[in-house]
Structure formats: C-alpha cells, structure tokens
Amino acid sequence: DAKTTQPPSMDCAEGRAANLPCNHSTISGNEYVYWYRQIHSQGPQYIIHGLKNNETNEMASLIITEDRKSSTLILPHATLRDTAVYYCIASSGGGADGLTFGKGTHLIIQP
Amino acid sequence: GAVVSQHPSRVICKSGTSVKIECRSLDFQATTMFWYRQFPKQSLMLMATSNEGSKATYEQGVEKDKFLINHASLTLSTLTVTSAHPEDSSFYICSASEGVIYNEQFFGPGTRLTVL
Numbered sequence: 001d002a003k004t005t006q007p008p009s010m011d012c013a014e015g016r017a018a019n020l021p022c023n024h025s026t027i028s029g030n031e032y033v034y035w036y037r038q039i040h041s042q043g044p045q046y047i048i049h050g051l052k053n054n055e056t057n058e059m060a061s062l063i064i065t066e067d068r069k070s071s072t073l074i075l076p077h078a079t080l081r082d083t084a085v086y087y088c089i090a091s092s093g094g095g096a097d098g099l100t101f102g103k104g105t106h107l108i109i110q111p
Numbered sequence: 112g113a114v115v116s117q118h119p120s121r122v123i124c125k126s127g128t129s130v131k132i133e134c135r136s137l138d139f140q141a142t143t144m145f146w147y148r149q150f151p152k153q154s155l156m157l158m159a160t161s162n163e164g165s166k167a168t169y170e171q172g173v174e175k176d177k178f179l180i181n182h183a184s185l186t187l188s189t190l191t192v193t194s195a196h197p198e199d200s201s202f203y204i205c206s207a208s209e210g211v212i213y214n215e216q217f218f219g220p221g222t223r224l225t226v227l
Contacts, residue, residue: 034215043117043204043218044155087154095208095216098145098157098170 001100002027002090009106018075020105022088025069030092033064034099035073037084037107044087044101047073049094078109113139115207117219124195125227132190132222134205140185141207145216146178149202161188195226 005023012018024033032051036044048055048062050071055062061074075082087104091097114137124130134144143162147155159175161167161182169175179191188207192199202223206216 036218038155041202041221041223043115043206043221046215046217049215095211095214096143098147098160099155099206099216100157101147101154103154 001092002031004088004090004102006086006088006102006105008103009108011108011110012075012078014080014109014111015077018078018082018107018109020073020075020086020088020107021070022073023070024088024090027068027090028092031090032092032094033062033068033071034089034091034094035060035062035086036089036099036101037082037086038104039081039084047086078107080109080111083107083109113137113207113217115141115205115217115219117203117205117222119222120220121223121225123225123227126196127194129191129193130195130224132192132203132205132224134188134190134207134219136186136207136217139207139209139217141188141209142185143208144182144188145206145208146180146188146190147204147206149204149221155204158190192224195224197226200224200226 034049035047038044064071085104146158159169167180182188204221206218208216
C-alpha cells in the first residue's frame with residue numbers, strides 16, 4: 001500500500017463543510033483511495049472509496065486530483081457526531097487484503 | 112453498510128487463561144475476515160487474514176500458536192488468545208469482506224481485552 005500523509009488534527013465548526021486532505025504521492029495505478037473513520041472506542045466505519053473519479057455517497061464526497069497524488073474527503077454539513085479519527089488508505093487489495101492504517105486526522109467538530 | 116458483530120465487547124481474564132472472541136457477518140457472506148489489534152493511542156495493526164475454509168495468514172511478528180484463528184463458515188471467524196498475558200491487553204477488532212478486490216471492509220465494534 002502506498003504511504004499516505006494526513007494532518008494530525010483539524011477543527012471544524014458545526015454545520016460547516018469539513019475538508020480533510022490526504023497526500024498519496026506514490027500511489028500506483030491499481031490502488032484505490034479508501035476513507036474510514038473511527039469514533040473513540042469503536043471499530044472503524046467505512047466512508048467512501050474511489051480510483052480516479054470523484055465519488056459521492058450519503059456520507060461524504062471524495063475529490064481525487066487528476067494526477068491522483070492527493071485527495072480530499074468532504075463532509076458537507078459536519079455535526080458533533082462526526083468528531084472522530086479519519087483514516088485515508090491507499091490499497092490495491094480492498095476487500096481481499098488487510099489495510100494499513102496510518103495515524104489519521106483527528107477531526108474535532110466545534111459547537 | 113453491512114453489519115459485523117463481535118462478542119464479547121469486553122472481557123477481563125486472569126493471566127494464563129485463554130479467551131475466545133467471535134466475529135460474525137450478519138447480512139452478507141464474508142469470504143475473507145481480518146483481525147486487527149489496537150493499543151491505546153495507536154492505530155490499528157493487522158494481525159492476520161483468514162479465508163473461509165483455509166488456514167489464516169499471519170503478519171510478521173504475530174505468533175500463530177498464541178493467536179488461533181478459525182474461519183469455519185462464511186459468517187463466523189473466531190480469534191482465541193491462548194495463555195493470555197497482561198501485554199496482550201488490547202482492543203481487538205475484526206473486519207469482514209466479500210473478498211473482492213477494490214471493495215470495502217466492514218468492521219466490527221471491537222473487543223476490549225484486559226488481562227490481569
């Protein structure tokens with residue numbers, strides 16, 4: 001899995017969009033970008049994943065740059081329940097291989 | 112998303128005893144299940160990968176005789192920590208997938224093991 005780099009922490013006001021960046025400059029062509037989050041003392045929760053195109057689901061949007069060297073996870077209207085550690089993972093294995101978790105970004109939503 | 116359960120959610124045991132943790136996929140067939148461990152203030156570390164009906168593949172540094180993994184059905188995997196010691200105290204988390212590359216994994220809620 002390619003190495004990913006994320007800021008260790010970020011703050012966002014409740015109701016605003018939270019934009020979480022991730023750098024994966026050595027990503028290879030067959031690696032997808034996955035985002036998971038972990039709320040304190042719980043198992044990680046899958047958010048979204050993508051290869052080249054931008055993706056959107058009911059939880060978030062994923063914007064991947066054209067050169068695929070970085071991406072941004074967007075939570076459109078952050079709530080206090082979105083406070084968690086967010087992990088960006090580049091993986092070619094997806095559901096077939098174990099994931100390599102970095103330190104992630106601790107997102108704190110402020111009331 | 113799909114639902115994965117773990118049982119028990121918390122367990123406290125004495126040093127030297129064995130503990131079994133169950134991981135179940137409730138609404139899909141999990142061809143592949145993974146076991147992770149997370150120490151306080153650290154990230155998740157993959158311990159092993161198990162495919163239904165096959166022997167588990169362990170990550171480097173994980174003792175297969177100490178952490179016994181069984182994946183006997185498409186909905187159940189178990190992790191047994193044998194002869195547990197205080198240093199095995201950790202948060203154990205399983206995940207499950209349909210085993211398809213480029214698909215997501217679904218994680219259980221985790222099991223907090225405390226060895227006295």
